[in-house]
Amino acid sequence: MIRFEKVTKTYPGHAHAALDQVSVDVDKGEFVFLVGSSGSGKSTFLRLVLREYRPTSGRVYVAGKEINRLASWKVPRLRREIGTVFQDFRLLGNKSVSENVAFALQVIGRSRSDIDKLVPETLELVGLTGKGDRLPDELSGGEQQRVAIARAFVNRPKILIADEPTGNLDPTTSVGIMKLLDRINRTGTTVVMATHDAGIVDQMRKRVIELEHGRVVRDQAQGVYGASN
Numbered sequence: 212m213i214r215f216e217k218v219t220k221t222y223p224g225h226a227h228a229a230l231d232q233v234s235v236d237v238d239k240g241e242f243v244f245l246v247g248s249s250g251s252g253k254s255t256f257l258r259l260v261l262r263e264y265r266p267t268s269g270r271v272y273v274a275g276k277e278i279n280r281l282a283s284w285k286v287p288r289l290r291r292e293i294g295t296v297f298q299d300f301r302l303l304g305n306k307s308v309s310e311n312v313a314f315a316l317q318v319i320g321r322s323r324s325d326i327d328k329l330v331p332e333t334l335e336l337v338g339l340t341g342k343g344d345r346l347p348d349e350l351s352g353g354e355q356q357r358v359a360i361a362r363a364f365v366n367r368p369k370i371l372i373a374d375e376p377t378g379n380l381d382p383t384t385s386v387g388i389m390k391l392l393d394r395i396n397r398t399g400t401t402v403v404m405a406t407h408d409a410g411i412v413d414q415m416r417k418r419v420i421e422l423e424h425g426r427v428v429r430d431q432a433q434g435v436y437g438a439s440n
């Protein structure tokens with residue numbers, strides 16, 4: 212589903228590569244944690260999957276296509292296959308919960324009847340039934356992240372990318388969010404999550420890819436956050 216072949220990304224004006232000869236294969240339906248200290252290259256990895264950047268060298272394949280060569284007009288179609296969730300939720304503050312989720316479908320031209328069906332279905336999936344009319348700032352942080360996940364998943368993307376999704380949440384709330392991501396993963400969606408949350412990684416026992424100075428230093432099935440073994 213995601214394949215990196217000797218991918219190097221050097222930002223302009225930087226001497227060191229943010230990613231250095233990274234080769235990784237993520238299969239359909241996998242759940243992968245991307246770990247590593249600040250600046251190790253996790254966000255750069257995720258942004259290359261989204262084609263926010265092109266690699267300096269090497270190849271990135273997403274859903275069978277080499278995306279470096281993708282024409283710019285095809286990038287929005289690629290991004291429809293990928294849901295994204297961030298630490299800071301990124302909800303539209305003047306829109307209700309339902310409108311935030313519906314908006315993701317409106318911008319890609321889905322019909323009113325699809326929207327009327329999918330939005331309540333997805334709000335139920337994330338445990339927000341009955342909260343559709345609230346505004347984001349009337350919700351807790353955990354609930355806001357559930358809205359963000361609903362918005363990311365409402366179009367049933369092949370891949371869900373999560374960059375520190377529990378970074379602003381307390382441990383108990385984080386566990387709830389991880390259960391939700393796990394449930395989404397079980398529907399067949401590939402999940403790649405960058406995190407510093409050792410407790411979560413140790414608890415979930417999923418594949419762990421560790422980056423250090425832009426290099427993969429560990430790729431472990433059912434891994435833990437810290438030391439390799």
Ligand SMILES: Nc1ncnc2c1ncn2[C@@H]1O[C@H](COP(=O)(O)OP(=O)(O)OP(=O)(O)O)[C@@H](O)[C@H]1O
Nearest residue numbers: 222223225229247248249250251252253254255256
């Ligand atoms: N847009 C950018 N322009 C220039 N340099 C960047 C840019 N984004 C990241 N970098 C640099 O690339 C390196 C990797 O950064 P990246 O954000 O990928 O790391 P990270 O592992 O996601 O860090 P964190 O855990 O703090 O989010 C760092 O040295 C960073 O300063």
